[in-house]
Amino acid sequence: MLKIKGLDKRFLVNGREVVALQNIDLDVKKGEFITIVGHSGCGKSTLLKIIAGLQSQDVGTITCHDRQILGPGTDRGMVFQEHRLLPWLTIRENVGFGLQGIDRKEKERLVEDHLRLVQLEGFGDAYPKQLSGGMAQRAAIARGLVNNPEVLLLDEPFGALDALTRIQMQKEVLRIWEEEKTTMILVTHDIDEAIYLGQRIVVMSARPGEIKAVIPVESSNAKDRGSTEFASIKKRVLRHFFAEEEWAAVEYAI
Known part of the structure; x- marks a missing residue:
């Protein structure tokens, strides 16, 4: 229902061009829950604002049900x-x-x-x-x-909450999604949150933001934070953020 094709976004900062997003391609199915995870400043919130119609891209197209998104809308x-x-x-x-x-x-x-x-x-x-x-x-x-709306966009909605309230709110959003089946796209820097909520996890690189991987969360056991499936997906996500020489130390720590 939502298609992003060849999307780029640049900003001018003190007269210098900064590439925020580069060559973003993503298809989102109706009723799907997508989570987007990446370093701070990688452009994930900018991408969400472009989908919302609050900002415009420089290159590429974005459509919802084959209608091009050119600004905000009740959908x-x-x-x-x-x-x-x-x-x-x-x-x-x-x-x-x-x-x-x-x-x-x-x-x-x-x-x-x-x-x-x-x-x-x-x-x-x-x-x-x-x-x-x-x-x-x-x-x-x-x-x-x-x-x-056709799509609900959530831009780090639990970032200002304490840890226990955050977990409770994650459960609430999952319950609402299961009840309403509204398509949801959530941006977060919390990998555990991305795994718990998402059916697919979009992993973004540091600036310029590109999609490095799209990781499916297929098993219901993967929603159990103590399961081996959850740990396995978390390792897959983390590997995209660390060079090979750093990975051994990170893997030991988790």
């Missing part, structure tokens, strides 16, 4: 690392903020349905400052899903 929702809820609106108002052109009763139904989906029923009248970080991110996910 793509996005969740950022910070929840970015409007502090003067209630959670209910934040979730429904982007719903336009429908009658009041339908809007109320959709908002309440999505509050239930992220397990925030009973918190609709609260304000963002009254919620924990994890609850605020749930509200942001509900806001991203309420328009029934």
Whole structure:
């Protein structure tokens, strides 16, 4: 449903051209959960913003259901690392903020349905400052899903959370994906998170960002962080980040 072909992106920094992304080719199937992992600064968040239509590429094409992406659209929702809820609106108002052109009763139904989906029923009248970080991110996910997008894009949405809350939020997103079957693309620097959530892991190189490998996560046992399958996939991902002479020390450490 989503096709990226020959995509390049460059920026001008102090008058010097910097290549952020280079020759990106990727096909994403409907209902698939893709995770993108790579070093900080490798262009993975830039790629997500291009898919969202918030930035434009310099070379290449990107289409959703054969329609070229030229800007933002309701067919793509996005969740950022910070929840970015409007502090003067209630959670209910934040979730429904982007719903336009429908009658009041339908809007109320959709908002309440999505509050239930992220397990925030009973918190609709609260304000963002009254919620924990994890609850605020749930509200942001509900806001991203309420328009029934074709694709939900998640840009390191758990990066600001503590370790235990992060694991709980990973479980919540996996539950929501299994229930809704919305196509999801998540960017992260956390390899464990990429394995736990993704059906396929896209491994990106350091800048200029290129796709070094696409690793499938096929076995349900691979979602068990203590399984040999999980460890094996983690080693495959890590090998792409270290030169051979460094790998022995890294392998020993994990």
